[in-house]
Amino acid sequence: MSYKTDLPVMLQANPHAPEPFLGLKLWHILPIGLIAIFGPGLAFAQSTNEAQSPLSVLLDWAPLLLKGFAFNLIISFCAMALGTIIGGILGLGQISLLAVTRHSSWFVTQFFRNAPWLVLLFFAMFLLPFEMNVFGFKVPFPDWLKAILGLSLPVMANVSEIVRGAVRSLPSGQWEAAESLAYTRLQTLWLIILPQCIKRMLPPWMNLYSILTMATVLASIVGVNEVMTLTGQALASEGGRPELLAPFYGFILLLFFIYCYPIARFTVWLEKKYAFIT
Amino acid sequence: MSWTPAEPMVSIKNVHKSFGDLHVLKGISLDVMKGDVICIIGPSGSGKSTLIRCVNALNDIQKGSIKVEGIEVNDPKLDKLQLRRKVGMVFQQYNLFPHRTALQNVMMAPVRVLKQDKSIAEETARALIKKVRLEGKEDAYPGELSGGQQQRVAIARSLAMQPDVILFDEVTAALDPETVGEVLETIKDLAEDGMTCILVTHEMGFAREVADHIYFTDRGIIVEHGPPETFFQNAKDSRTKEFLSQIL
Numbered sequence: 001m002s003y004k005t006d007l008p009v010m011l012q013a014n015p016h017a018p019e020p021f022l023g024l025k026l027w028h029i030l031p032i033g034l035i036a037i038f039g040p041g042l043a044f045a046q047s048t049n050e051a052q053s054p055l056s057v058l059l060d061w062a063p064l065l066l067k068g069f070a071f072n073l074i075i076s077f078c079a080m081a082l083g084t085i086i087g088g089i090l091g092l093g094q095i096s097l098l099a100v101t102r103h104s105s106w107f108v109t110q111f112f113r114n115a116p117w118l119v120l121l122f123f124a125m126f127l128l129p130f131e132m133n134v135f136g137f138k139v140p141f142p143d144w145l146k147a148i149l150g151l152s153l154p155v156m157a158n159v160s161e162i163v164r165g166a167v168r169s170l171p172s173g174q175w176e177a178a179e180s181l182a183y184t185r186l187q188t189l190w191l192i193i194l195p196q197c198i199k200r201m202l203p204p205w206m207n208l209y210s211i212l213t214m215a216t217v218l219a220s221i222v223g224v225n226e227v228m229t230l231t232g233q234a235l236a237s238e239g240g241r242p243e244l245l246a247p248f249y250g251f252i253l254l255l256f257f258i259y260c261y262p263i264a265r266f267t268v269w270l271e272k273k274y275a276f277i278t
Numbered sequence: 279m280s281w282t283p284a285e286p287m288v289s290i291k292n293v294h295k296s297f298g299d300l301h302v303l304k305g306i307s308l309d310v311m312k313g314d315v316i317c318i319i320g321p322s323g324s325g326k327s328t329l330i331r332c333v334n335a336l337n338d339i340q341k342g343s344i345k346v347e348g349i350e351v352n353d354p355k356l357d358k359l360q361l362r363r364k365v366g367m368v369f370q371q372y373n374l375f376p377h378r379t380a381l382q383n384v385m386m387a388p389v390r391v392l393k394q395d396k397s398i399a400e401e402t403a404r405a406l407i408k409k410v411r412l413e414g415k416e417d418a419y420p421g422e423l424s425g426g427q428q429q430r431v432a433i434a435r436s437l438a439m440q441p442d443v444i445l446f447d448e449v450t451a452a453l454d455p456e457t458v459g460e461v462l463e464t465i466k467d468l469a470e471d472g473m474t475c476i477l478v479t480h481e482m483g484f485a486r487e488v489a490d491h492i493y494f495t496d497r498g499i500i501v502e503h504g505p506p507e508t509f510f511q512n513a514k515d516s517r518t519k520e521f522l523s524q525i526l
């Protein structure tokens with residue numbers, strides 16, 4: 001069976017390429033190792049003798065930076081969860097039989113999908129109140145929560161498109177067969193269409209998660225205490241020594257790489273696996 | 279409904295159907311009695327498939343009337359689910375649900391739609407799979423079955439809903455030649471059991487063997503019809519003759 005689709009998920013992949021561990025080849029160790037070892041070392045060479053070596057400064061700050069990174073991950077989990085739930089509903093809205101629902105869902109999706117993430121983040125930061133009145137109680141509305149809301153908006157729009165695309169990529173015969181067996185539309189969606197869509201949605205969804213994780217550092221611009229903000233503060237409190245810049249930011253790059261690269265490889269693996277199941 | 283078995287089970291009267299500017303059906307009328315097997319034949323694009331898809335409201339019609347056991351299909355207030363419980367359909371591309379096993383494909387609709395007890399539905403489903411001669415394939419996924427086997431599962435799936443009439447839309451057209459026979463055999467069994475069948479087919483030998491009545495359509499109208507003996511031997515219309523000479 002062949003499907004009309006523009007989803008890269010459904011394109012045939014080369015089945016014969018051998019898959020090394022995490023897609024890493026031997027020579028990849030070289031550049032990664034260079035960054036890890038010589039990055040700080042190089043900076044050390046530039047530094048003056050009376051100061052602490054950049055590597056040991058980095059080691060001193062590493063626990064705090066790791067905490068900051070964990071905060072980035074928490075933001076990414078929450079924004080992904082929120083965006084997936086709302087985006088899933090929005091995506092189903094896009095295939096609704098009701099024209100009003102369909103068109104408004106489409107509009108919301110397109111609006112947030114074509115908006116810069118940073119602008120959405122600023123909107124969430126400065127338009128949402130810092131506390132809310134719930135039944136007379138003042139509930140604080142901290143910055144990190146606003147960041148989650150702000151980042152979940154583009155996630156929502158992208159998930160909505162992933163859902164719509166996956167549903168549309170199924171052959172119409174599946175709908176017709178279900179209809180002629182007297183399933184209701186809701187039953188058809190729930191029992192027949194969506195279960196088949198999950199595996200098509202998984203790779204682009206994970207891809208989106210990876211992009212979102214890397215975008216969580218945007219929250220530093222609006223003052224959330226995530227890894228980039230903390231790095232800036234750490235560097236400032238070390239007196240802004242220029243030789244510390246490379247090791248500190250290199251460390252953050254490494255953290256994101258170690259976290260996101262396996263996700264990317266797993267996505268590729270999933271795409272290959274599902275490219276053959278029709 | 280005030281329908282009695284003495285009246286046609288499916289009654290199609292002066293049906294018109296257009297897709298935009300394309301006038302596909304231009305006034306088709308035919309009656310199918312309970313237990314009848316009718317074959318609709320004709321060149322590609324003559325509206326055969328469209329016609330039977332109108333019978334279970336997969337396509338709507340612009341003019342005319344289709345009644346299934348007295349239920350008017352061309353009624354804006356039509357309860358489509360009610361209609362589709364009476365009318366089964368088997369498709370050219372099988373359209374099995376690929377994420378479910380053969381057994382689940384067959385028993386899912388009775389459980390979910392007819393709210394049958396799961397164990398009863400499973401028992402019926404196993405019996406139906408046996409009936410279409412696929413014993414031992416209950417737990418196979420559609421992707422693991424040949425085209426002919428998939429199509430027989432699709433027939434069993436349709437039968438599980440205990441329809442009063444089944445529509446067959448070119449069900450052998452996508453099959454390998456060597457598996458066509460097993461599917462036709464299954465349909466023949468149904469016909470012998472007294473199931474009312476409406477078939478769109480290109481299998482002339484099969485039509486001649488099992489059909490009670492044959493309709494030849496061309497360009498949206500029924501050109502000629504009759505019982506197979508007279509239809510195949512004494513076709514009167516020149517278009518019918520030309521079609522038959524090409525295909526036989």
